[in-house]
Amino acid sequence: MTRGGAILVFDEDSAILSLLEEYFENLDYETQVAHSAEGALEILRTQSISVAVIGIRTNQTQDMDVIKRLVKIDPDLKIILISGYPTIDSTICAMRYGVFDFIIKPFRLEQLEQIVKSAYRQPCFNMRIKQLEKIVAELESAVST
Numbered sequence: 001m002t003r004g005g006a007i008l009v010f011d012e013d014s015a016i017l018s019l020l021e022e023y024f025e026n027l028d029y030e031t032q033v034a035h036s037a038e039g040a041l042e043i044l045r046t047q048s049i050s051v052a053v054i055g056i057r058t059n060q061t062q063d064m065d066v067i068k069r070l071v072k073i074d075p076d077l078k079i080i081l082i083s084g085y086p087t088i089d090s091t092i093c094a095m096r097y098g099v100f101d102f103i104i105k106p107f108r109l110e111q112l113e114q115i116v117k118s119a120y121r122q123p124c125f126n127m128r129i130k131q132l133e134k135i136v137a138e139l140e141s142a143v144s145t
Contacts, residue, residue, distance in 0.1 A: 006030040010040040011055030023109050037066045044073045051078045051119045067097045078119035
């Protein structure tokens with residue numbers, strides 16, 4: 001078991017992907033790497049991932065579709081987007097989908113590391129809400145019987 005947690009890294013730029021994979025593995029994260037959107041989706045379907053670092057391009061519609069699909073698989077996933085070509089529209093759209101943070105290339109690896117650490121520290125409110133809903137349902141069931 002790694003100390004850092006499980007992280008998904010997806011970028012179509014193989015140099016960035018290799019750099020991030022090596023960096024996060026050296027920080028003791030269990031790093032899962034995807035070379036395509038479908039690969040990222042498959043990893044998320046089959047493994048327990050808490051944070052995803054996703055490189056986006058200039059095709060906002062396609063990129064946001066991937067984000068929507070990731071969130072549909074795991075609404076609690078903390079997504080950090082990386083872009084070399086950010087636009088106001090892509091940033092607003094990403095935030096609407098619940099993206100945890102957005103970082104602009106070029107960036108310092110230490111900056112990205114701090115954002116990832118923040119994502120792990122943020123309490124998972126969705127999980128707590130689900131737990132409370134379950135308790136309420138159990139109480140309602142007990143009261144009605």
